[in-house]
Amino acid sequence: MQFFGLFGEHLSHSYSERIHSAFFDRIGLDAGYKHIELSPDELGSAIEGIRVLEFVGVNVTIPYKQAVMPYLDEITPEATRIGAVNTIKVKNGKLYGANTDYYGFGTMLASHGIAVENKTAMVLGFGGSAKAVVLYLLDNGINKIIIVSRKKGSLTDLPDDSRIALMNYDEIADITGDLIINTTPLGMFPDNIGISAVPLEVISHFTAAVDLIYNPQETEFLRLAKTAALKTCNGLEMLVHQGIKSEEIWLERSFDLALNQEIYDKITS
Incomplete structure (x- = not known):
């Protein structure tokens, strides 16, 4: 065995x-x-x-x-x-x-018809999974990435790429784009159910939402995205x-x- x-x-x-x-x-x-x-x-x-x-x-x-x-x-x-x-x-x-996160993320986007070339993406959080997400986006022709982190002042391992902007959560209320991606654990079973990393007012400025969380399969983040008529997919x-x-x-x-x-x-x- x-x-x-x-x-x-x-x-x-x-x-x-x-x-x-x-x-x-x-x-x-x-x-x-x-x-x-x-x-x-x-x-x-x-x-x-x-x-x-x-x-x-x-x-x-x-x-x-x-x-x-x-x-x-x-x-x-x-x-x-x-x-x-x-x-x-x-x-x-x-x-x-x-x-294999890089491969898994890209294959998921392709299966849902979510394009990244010449698009603007917002990535919530910058842990291990987010690093794979960001590099996939950069490698596949993204126009701009806004990385949102509560650790903005202490992040030192960002890719050196002019397409990346780093912001705090209190700086993003008016940002618009194509794809918003939650890589944080906010919304995850069992302790964070019912929580979204950002409110509807931020989510509604995009056309597609991806949550790397898969339990529950519909997080509060994705529920809000659906109410705003965004294309959605979870991390399962x-x-x-x-x-x-x-x-x-x-x-x-x-x-x-x-x-x-x-x-x-x-x-x-």
């Missing part, structure tokens, strides 16, 4: 175990996937543990996508550029870090896409994109 897992601090909201279990059933792989909740001081020993116990790989989520990086033997150029790792592969006793489809891409890395195999839709339909039925 092969073993896989997810590292995070609080994982009661996560769909990862059901996604990967459905994937194993579908391809006939004798494997298990476990949620592994860790406090910050347990991270180092947990990473060493997957090496010793010969896990095939683990995913990494909030708040450890950056914290895991010093423990790894090699990191892909893409993950290095993003500055965050969400996938660790164990091979021949070494740990290899990768990032992104989670499936990035999860199956992780499996491709771990198993060193490729899978047809139709399988992702099959897994998505199974976990949402």
Whole structure:
């Protein structure tokens, strides 16, 4: 039996175990996937543990996508550029870090017909997932990105690109654009349900809204976006896409994109 897992601090909201279990059933792989909740001081020993116990790989989520990086033997150029790792592969006793959020985000946008070329996007928050989002937008022809962060004065790891503007939440009331993306945990099950990072007055200045949160599938942010008639999508489809891409890395195999839709339909039925 092969073993896989997810590292995070609080994982009661996560769909990862059901996604990967459905994937194993579908391809006939004798494997298990476990949620592994860790406090910050347990991270180092947990990473060493997957090496010793010969896990095939683990995913990494909030708040450890950056914290895991010093423990790894090699990191892909893409993950290095993003500055965050969400996938660790164990091979021949070494740990290899990768990032599949970039792929998952782009595949989700494409499936919903949300274009980014020559558009203006607002990104709420700038954690590990936001870094992948911002780089995807830059790589795919975005005209301007407004990154909104409560840590505006202390952010030092922004990409060096003239298309990026950094603002506080109290500076964005009159900003208009095409796409607004929530990468913060505000709205997430169980502690933040019913909260939106920004009010309707801000959301209504855009034409499409994306929330990387997937539990609940309709956050307060997306509920408000729907009342303003925006095109919307939540993060569950992104989670499936990035999860199956992780499996491709771990198993060193490729899978047809139709399988992702099959897994998505199974976990949402």
